[in-house]
Amino acid sequence: MNLQIFWFCLIAVLWGGYLVLEGFDFGVGMLLPFLPRNERERSIMFESIGPVWDGNEVWLVVAGGATFAAFPAWYGTMFSGFYLALLLVLFLLIVRVVSFEWREKGEGTRWRKVWLWANTVGSTGIPLIWGIALSTLLHGVPLSSSGDYAGTFWDLFTLYTVLGGIAFVVVFAFHGANFLTLRTTGDLCRRTRLAARALAVPAVAVGAGFLIWTVKVAVDRNDKDVFPPVLPAALAIAAFVLAAILVYAGRDGFAFASSAVGTLGIVATLFTSLYPRVMVSNPNFGNSLTVPGTASAHYSLAVMTVVALIVTPIVLLYQGWTYRVFRHRLGGDEPVPDDGRELRAQPEA
Amino acid sequence: MTVATTAVDLARLQFATTSIYHFLFVPLTLGLGPLVAIMQTIWHRTGNEAWLRLTRFFGTLFLINFAIGVATGLVQEFEFGMNWSVYSKFVGNVFGAPLAIEGLAAFMLESTFLGLWIFGWNRLSPRLHLATLWIAVVGTWLSGYFILVANSWMQHPVGYKIVNGQAQLTSVWALLSNGFALRAYLHTMLAGLIFGTIVMLGVCCWHFLRGHEVDLFRKAAKLALIVAVPVTLLQLVVGNRFGEAVTSAQSMKIAASEAQWNTCDPCGFSLFQIGGFSVSDETPSFSITIPRLLSYMATGSFSGQVQGLNQLQHQEQRKYGPGNYMPNVRVIYWSMRVMAFLGVLMFLVAATGAWLYWKRKLERARWFQWTAIAAIAFPYIAATAGWVLTEMGRQPWIVQGLLLTSKANSAIVGTVWLGVSLGVFISLYLVLGIVDFVLMRRYAQPDRPMSREELPAPAVTY
Numbered sequence: 034m035n036l037q038i039f040w041f042c043l044i045a046v047l048w049g050g051y052l053v054l055e056g057f058d059f060g061v062g063m064l065l066p067f068l069p070r071n072e073r074e075r076s077i078m079f080e081s082i083g084p085v086w087d088g089n090e091v092w093l094v095v096a097g098g099a100t101f102a103a104f105p106a107w108y109g110t111m112f113s114g115f116y117l118a119l120l121l122v123l124f125l126l127i128v129r130v131v132s133f134e135w136r137e138k139g140e141g142t143r144w145r146k147v148w149l150w151a152n153t154v155g156s157t158g159i160p161l162i163w164g165i166a167l168s169t170l171l172h173g174v175p176l177s178s179s180g181d182y183a184g185t186f187w188d189l190f191t192l193y194t195v196l197g198g199i200a201f202v203v204v205f206a207f208h209g210a211n212f213l214t215l216r217t218t219g220d221l222c223r224r225t226r227l228a229a230r231a232l233a234v235p236a237v238a239v240g241a242g243f244l245i246w247t248v249k250v251a252v253d254r255n256d257k258d259v260f261p262p263v264l265p266a267a268l269a270i271a272a273f274v275l276a277a278i279l280v281y282a283g284r285d286g287f288a289f290a291s292s293a294v295g296t297l298g299i300v301a302t303l304f305t306s307l308y309p310r311v312m313v314s315n316p317n318f319g320n321s322l323t324v325p326g327t328a329s330a331h332y333s334l335a336v337m338t339v340v341a342l343i344v345t346p347i348v349l350l351y352q353g354w355t356y357r358v359f360r361h362r363l364g365g366d367e368p369v370p371d372d373g374r375e376l377r378a379q380p381e382a
Numbered sequence: 383m384t385v386a387t388t389a390v391d392l393a394r395l396q397f398a399t400t401s402i403y404h405f406l407f408v409p410l411t412l413g414l415g416p417l418v419a420i421m422q423t424i425w426h427r428t429g430n431e432a433w434l435r436l437t438r439f440f441g442t443l444f445l446i447n448f449a450i451g452v453a454t455g456l457v458q459e460f461e462f463g464m465n466w467s468v469y470s471k472f473v474g475n476v477f478g479a480p481l482a483i484e485g486l487a488a489f490m491l492e493s494t495f496l497g498l499w500i501f502g503w504n505r506l507s508p509r510l511h512l513a514t515l516w517i518a519v520v521g522t523w524l525s526g527y528f529i530l531v532a533n534s535w536m537q538h539p540v541g542y543k544i545v546n547g548q549a550q551l552t553s554v555w556a557l558l559s560n561g562f563a564l565r566a567y568l569h570t571m572l573a574g575l576i577f578g579t580i581v582m583l584g585v586c587c588w589h590f591l592r593g594h595e596v597d598l599f600r601k602a603a604k605l606a607l608i609v610a611v612p613v614t615l616l617q618l619v620v621g622n623r624f625g626e627a628v629t630s631a632q633s634m635k636i637a638a639s640e641a642q643w644n645t646c647d648p649c650g651f652s653l654f655q656i657g658g659f660s661v662s663d664e665t666p667s668f669s670i671t672i673p674r675l676l677s678y679m680a681t682g683s684f685s686g687q688v689q690g691l692n693q694l695q696h697q698e699q700r701k702y703g704p705g706n707y708m709p710n711v712r713v714i715y716w717s718m719r720v721m722a723f724l725g726v727l728m729f730l731v732a733a734t735g736a737w738l739y740w741k742r743k744l745e746r747a748r749w750f751q752w753t754a755i756a757a758i759a760f761p762y763i764a765a766t767a768g769w770v771l772t773e774m775g776r777q778p779w780i781v782q783g784l785l786l787t788s789k790a791n792s793a794i795v796g797t798v799w800l801g802v803s804l805g806v807f808i809s810l811y812l813v814l815g816i817v818d819f820v821l822m823r824r825y826a827q828p829d830r831p832m833s834r835e836e837l838p839a840p841a842v843t844y
Contacts, residue, residue, distance in 0.1 A: 084501035088494035097459050098482035105474020112463025113792035120803050127453040134449035138821050182794050329475040330550040337479055344487045355494055358505050
């Protein structure tokens, strides 16, 4: 396997890692206005993802950096072409980042409500846009012969790509509910489980619909055979069906694992359908950007490969350890552990 | 002064706005991180509860600030591709590598371990919990290194060759050990520590002024001063040495920062001048100059030669063809002076504070307390001036000698989109800035009682 293909796969892995991990914290964010009945439950939901969301988001930063370094021409065309979409992503990302830190630092219910909704809007909007953007890479946009974007903002919106966006949202809501079921106790946990059940069938339906359509788009618009894209697609559909069954069977842990595998399957399907292109041109298929056409030179890739091979296992180890440290359930009779962030002011009596 | 009207102008204005804003938060993270870690270490070693309270107090400020640093950093990474796609395609082979490595090796570390530190008070053993903070701090410092390696390559490109109109990496070692980068790194990290200590000192003095928790904040002030005095002094030396590196890599930047129109030998250092900032007006109508000092600062010798703007302009034209290769002299001259004068001022503040502390007068010297509170603004202004000098001093190049800024922006992104995104960032950043300021003030202010009962379990269980 040459290094260009290795880096194409690695970028798929980075997106996979990002969407599996941040996927569930997006999901928790989407459920914030609906599940909790009081302030304490809202805090528990925030705390369930509090220690990990930032580490999860770094996978996106690394995916972006890796695309810049390994496929500069892809990075340049995609980021300048999807301009308004990415501007919106940035706006929502920023609002969401500060919502975590600031919600509890202010005072008053109104303040907390504002930042809770900011988190929900970000948690819904960001995956919606990523779903649209990633499926657009496959569905195709007008590219010029010099490899620049030649379309408009509206070229991102087709029935297929919008379904991609909706699929990301619904699947992550389901994935997030599965995660939260594992992290809570008592009544909140019971309601979360009900939410997971309610979301299971829509997630399977929308997820499967999007996956099947993706394979069709790959064949129709990217000159691919049904095989191999159908392989990860079938795996992903099976994983989502299994996740739904496990949710109804009350096997929360396995359900979460299955929705994680399903999410990975979506990313795998998209990138398998895309290869050997990175951005399909439509019309003028010949202008499509390809892996060899956009890749950095061998030496740069070799250097980064060495770094990635050394550092990635370490990252996986310490992030895995983080999840182990914070594996306990929150809530129930046990007092919520103080997050230790501040010395809160005691209102003077 | 013309209003930005072309796409390049708007893209530059946007990058300047977002990166300067980003760097208002980053250096405080870099500097306050190790200071908070030291406080927690002292608490861990001595068991003195005061240090735990200080850890929490300054840790909260650290985290409020950190959140915006993270949020605005994302913008920087995306902005290269969005607004500067020609640049991205040209430099990606070289410039992309340190960025990608930064994400994987450094940013991942700081984000994950900071999460562990914030939520790990009751979940980790005290020793391990302390270690998470130190690891996060190492992450922030590593992060700074890779970012400055990338930036320094734009100032002084090394270890590359040009193939098919693209810069390609030929030696990663040359890239990572770029002398320019190492000096810039040292300079920036010292700036971070100055941020941390000056902000800490100012907050302590605020508490002294109100007579609030004086004993507690005396400890913090002592720590801040012990670090601030050597660091502000060292920064004057390092800044000077960094200037020498700039002289050899970017002669035009140095000539502009001194408004030195013609080659001189030896050269005096202009402390202040009126006029003398344009080709049509080369001689200032008034100036205060220290003889031979510029020669020393730029070359390390009191009789060193410093090339003038006019001579350099000739050389560049011969090398790169017709065009104007001079940056905006007025802006560069003043940004250099604002940075340098504030650097000296901050050393004086630190030294005076240390002397007062020594004489046990710090808690009572109200004039100094007010000065120290006002001095909180100094590092922010100095760092901003420093980046203006670094980035505007490189103009008209985006990569020194290789690519012109005017040819590097995204051709398909027009003024409308740039205007819209600039508007979005400015309004969003204004709101963030105001909220951040209000929160920082609220959590730093003396009127906010810090009750002992609020101390969580660790004080007992550890």
